[in-house]
Amino acid sequence: MVKGLLPMNRQYVHLSEDINTANLVGSRKTDTPIILSIDTYAAREEGVKFYHGNDQVWLADSVPSKCISVVDEFNQEK
Numbered sequence: 001m002v003k004g005l006l007p008m009n010r011q012y013v014h015l016s017e018d019i020n021t022a023n024l025v026g027s028r029k030t031d032t033p034i035i036l037s038i039d040t041y042a043a044r045e046e047g048v049k050f051y052h053g054n055d056q057v058w059l060a061d062s063v064p065s066k067c068i069s070v071v072d073e074f075n076q077e078k
Contacts, residue, residue, distance in 0.1 A: 004065040005036075012051065012059035019071065021056045035071040043067040 016022035026033025
């Protein structure tokens with residue numbers, strides 16, 4: 001994940017508000033979704049702007065890789 005999160009074919013990167021929502025969304029594509037945690041404080045320091053999408057979704061233009069970590073199945077960051 002050298003480039004971080006990019007919107008790909010969308011206008012924005014879509015971020016779930018919580019782990020349960022992220023798991024539900026990720027489960028649409030695979031039985032074993034990988035849940036990522038975003039250090040929003042660090043991302044904002046890097047200039048990332050977050051936009052409120054709806055009750056469960058936040059949007060961003062992109063997220064640098066140094067602001068991303070993987071969450072394991074027990075809700076503990078690796």
